[in-house]
Amino acid sequence: MQYVMLIYRDESKDGEIDWDELGRDYDAYAAAVVQAGVMRGGQKLQPSVTATTVAIRGGERLVTDGPFAEVREQLGGFFVLECEDLDEALEWAARCPGASHGTVEVRPVMPT
Numbered sequence: 001m002q003y004v005m006l007i008y009r010d011e012s013k014d015g016e017i018d019w020d021e022l023g024r025d026y027d028a029y030a031a032a033v034v035q036a037g038v039m040r041g042g043q044k045l046q047p048s049v050t051a052t053t054v055a056i057r058g059g060e061r062l063v064t065d066g067p068f069a070e071v072r073e074q075l076g077g078f079f080v081l082e083c084e085d086l087d088e089a090l091e092w093a094a095r096c097p098g099a100s101h102g103t104v105e106v107r108p109v110m111p112t
Contacts, residue, residue, distance in 0.1 A: 001082070001083060001084070001085065001089075001108060001109075002040055002080055002081065002082050002083075002108070002109035003080070003081050003083055003086070003089035003106055003107065003108055003109065004078055004079070004080050004081075004106075004107050004109055005042075005078060005079040005080075005081065005089075005092065005093050005096060005098075005104050005105070005106055006075055006078050006104065006105040006106075006107065007075070007076050007077045007078060007079075007096065007098035007102065007103075007104050008073035008074060008075055008076065008098070008102045008103045008104070008105065009073055009074065009076045009098060009101055009102035010072055010073050010074070010102065011047055011048060011074050011076075013101075017101065022097060022101075025097035026044075026097050029095060029096055029097055030042070030079075032095070033079065033081060033092060037082075038081045038082050038083055038088075038092065039079070039080075039081060039082075040080040040081060040082050041079070041080040042077065042078055042079035042080055043077060043078065044076065044077040045075060045076055045077050045078075047074070048066060048074035048075070049066060051065075051066055052064070052065060052066075053065075053066070073102055073103060076098065076102070077098070079092075079096070080109065086106070086108075089106050090106055093106045
C-alpha cells in the first residue's frame with residue numbers, strides 16, 4: 001500500500017530553523033527510506049506564497065494567489081512510501097524531520 005506523508009510547517013517561524021541541520025536531517029531520512037526500499041517519490045515545495053489556487057464556481061474559473069485555506073501550518077513537501085500497513089507508515093512519519101518542527105499527515109494513496 002502506498003502512503004503519502006504530507007509535511008506541514010509554520011512558515012512564519014522559518015527564521016528559527018537551522019536550515020543546514022534540517023537539510024542534513026532530511027538527507028539522512030531520505031537515505032533511510034531509500035535503503036529500506038519503501039521510497040516511491042517525494043519533493044520539497046516552494047513556500048506557500050508561490051501557490052495559486054483554482055476553483056470553479058457557477059461555471060466560472062476563480063484564480064487566487066496563495067493557498068486557499070488560512071491556516072497556521074503550510075504544506076512544505078511530501079514523501080510517497082510503499083509500506084506494508086498503516087503502522088509501518090506511521091513509524092516512518094514519526095522518523096521524518098518534519099514531525100519535530102511541524103506535523104506529518106499520513107494518508108493512503110487511492111489504488112489505481
